[in-house]
Amino acid sequence: GAGVSQSPSNKVTEKGKDVELRCDPISGHTALYWYRQSLGQGLEFLIYFQGNSAPDKSGLPSDRFSAERTGGSVSTLTIQRTQQEDSAVYLCASSFPGLNEKLFFGSGTQLSVL
Amino acid sequence: GIQVEQSPPDLILQEGANSTLRCNFSDSVNNLQWFHQNPWGQLINLFYIPSGTKQNGRLSATTVATERYSLLYISSSQTTDSGVYFCAVVRVLTGGGNKLTFGTGTQLKVEL
Numbered sequence: 128g129a130g131v132s133q134s135p136s137n138k139v140t141e142k143g144k145d146v147e148l149r150c151d152p153i154s155g156h157t158a159l160y161w162y163r164q165s166l167g168q169g170l171e172f173l174i175y176f177q178g179n180s181a182p183d184k185s186g187l188p189s190d191r192f193s194a195e196r197t198g199g200s201v202s203t204l205t206i207q208r209t210q211q212e213d214s215a216v217y218l219c220a221s222s223f224p225g226l227n228e229k230l231f232f233g234s235g236t237q238l239s240v241l
Numbered sequence: 242g243i244q245v246e247q248s249p250p251d252l253i254l255q256e257g258a259n260s261t262l263r264c265n266f267s268d269s270v271n272n273l274q275w276f277h278q279n280p281w282g283q284l285i286n287l288f289y290i291p292s293g294t295k296q297n298g299r300l301s302a303t304t305v306a307t308e309r310y311s312l313l314y315i316s317s318s319q320t321t322d323s324g325v326y327f328c329a330v331v332r333v334l335t336g337g338g339n340k341l342t343f344g345t346g347t348q349l350k351v352e353l
Contacts, residue, residue: 169345171343216282234281
């Protein structure tokens with residue numbers, strides 16, 4: 128596609144429910160990143176994919192968070208048993224990898240856990 | 242981990258004014274990027290600037306890697322410059338790819 132597409136744009140859920148967030152990267156981009164932005168904060172790195180593998184999962188905040196990528200394209204971020212502190216904007220970015228790679232960000236999913 | 246601090250946290254300018262935003266980081270990095278997040282949340286990459294100075298229109302950036310800081314200059318500011326400016330330091334991940342560690346940003350509002 129023309130840009131990085133994320134869905135849904137907004138998600139309201141109840142505490143304890145599971146949610147899935149989707150990222151559709153720019154066609155041909157092999158690198159994919161998930162970031163989280165809490166209200167008034169900077170961006171927190173969650174996970175990086177190169178193709179379908181995730182060499183760096185160090186940013187996932189707990190074992191309730193998981194992510195996968197299939198076919199080297201679409202990625203889903205799953206949060207199980209959501210908590211109120213999970214409320215944030217979840218941003219996805221994709222790129223061609225390299226030292227000077229330019230990351231293209233999607234518009235994010237605003238997650239609200241009630 | 243590496244710490245990235247930005248100043249000032251908030252800035253209000255009259256249209257046409259100039260400003261300087263600062264980014265300090267605590268360790269050596271492979272690269273540094275500046276981003277603008279517009280009021281709708283979209284992040285746009287402004288500069289790759291591991292060292293030296295770059296200019297793009299009314300914006301320019303300077304990084305002094307040996308002293309671990311970078312500056313973003315905005316000249317003749319316009320209302321469309323409003324938003325949050327983030328610097329992000331770059332370290333290469335094991336297995337390839339880049340990990341960006343973001344600062345907490347400078348919230349800029351440009352008024353008529």
